[in-house]
Amino acid sequence: MATLPLFPLGTVLLPGARLPLQIFEPRYVALLRDLLAGQEERSPVFGVVAIREGYEVGDDGVRALHPIGCAALLTQAAALENERFFVVSEGTRRFRLDGVDAEAGTPYATGEVTWLDEVEGDAVAVAELAARLRAALVSFATTVGASELELADDDRLLSYSVPQTVSLDVGDRQRLLECVDTESRLRLGLQLVRREKEFAATLGAVANPPSSPPNLN
Numbered sequence: 001m002a003t004l005p006l007f008p009l010g011t012v013l014l015p016g017a018r019l020p021l022q023i024f025e026p027r028y029v030a031l032l033r034d035l036l037a038g039q040e041e042r043s044p045v046f047g048v049v050a051i052r053e054g055y056e057v058g059d060d061g062v063r064a065l066h067p068i069g070c071a072a073l074l075t076q077a078a079a080l081e082n083e084r085f086f087v088v089s090e091g092t093r094r095f096r097l098d099g100v101d102a103e104a105g106t107p108y109a110t111g112e113v114t115w116l117d118e119v120e121g122d123a124v125a126v127a128e129l130a131a132r133l134r135a136a137l138v139s140f141a142t143t144v145g146a147s148e149l150e151l152a153d154d155d156r157l158l159s160y161s162v163p164q165t166v167s168l169d170v171g172d173r174q175r176l177l178e179c180v181d182t183e184s185r186l187r188l189g190l191q192l193v194r195r196e197k198e199f200a201a202t203l204g205a206v207a208n209p210p211s212s213p214p215n216l217n
Contacts, residue, residue: 003101004047004071005031006109012173013048013070013091014160016152024084027107032085034106035074044074046089047111049097050174068116068178070094091160093118094177118156121183129186130155136193137165143200159185166196 007028013019023032035044049069072089079085095113104110120126134151141149149165152158159182163173172192179185 001098001112002095002115003104004045004095004111004113005034005106006047006049006065006069006097006100006111007031007072008049008051008065008109010051010170012050012066012170012177013072013089014163014173014177015070015091015093016157016160017091017164019048019072019089019091021087021089022080022084023087024082026083029083029085030106031108032074032077032087036077045071045092046074047095047097047113048072048089048091049111050170065097066174066178067097068094068174069097069111069113070177119181120156121181126155126183126186129183129190130158133158133162133186133190133193136190136197137162140166140193140197140200143197155186156182159189162189162192166193168192168196 007021023029031046035046038044047069048071049065052064052066070091071093073092074087074089076088077085078087094116095111096116097111097113099112101110101112137149137151141147146165152161159179160176162168162176168176176185176188176192179188
């Protein structure tokens with residue numbers, strides 16, 4: 001079983017997505033320093049797991065977190081004033097959180113994880129659903145007056161990229177992350193885009209296009 005330093009957040013990271021963070025809490029400053037110190041031996045990777053609604057991470061441990069998370073590869077780090085840091089990471093691969101290592105000896109939580117394979121599903125269905133999702137995303141962008149889209153050519157990355165165009169809450173993002181294969185994720189993404197387009201058309205308004213503001217820990 002693999003272990004991974006954990007960064008619980010009130011958001012969901014998906015593979016291929018960019019995650020900016022402003023870090024200042026001492027335990028996560030320690031996590032960042034450990035990642036940077038180990039760069040010569042291994043890639044600076046940590047696990048992002050969404051916090052369940054109504055819970056705080058503490059004695060509840062793994063019960064306070066969603067069961068599926070996403071590894072984040074640290075790509076940029078800059079020191080700010082007063083022991084604050086600005087970092088940028090990118091989602092890489094999914095994992096199942098099996099438990100928290102009580103003997104890790106770190107001020108931050110260290111998860112015991114199982115890496116999840118990327119299963120595609122039926123190839124014909126994937127190709128058809130991906131084409132329909134691309135068309136739905138373009139139609140949604142036109143409805144809300146968004147700028148021209150840059151959609152992923154890879155169908156698997158496309159299945160994860162819906163929140164880059166459509167504002168989705170934590171629950172919907174987590175549902176996308178937890179889909180067992182690309183086929184089911186494309187199908188869910190198509191449903192979500194159609195739902196949001198209907199809301200926009202009915203209300204005559206929609207939330208601003210998603211951006212990537214820094215998450216504060």
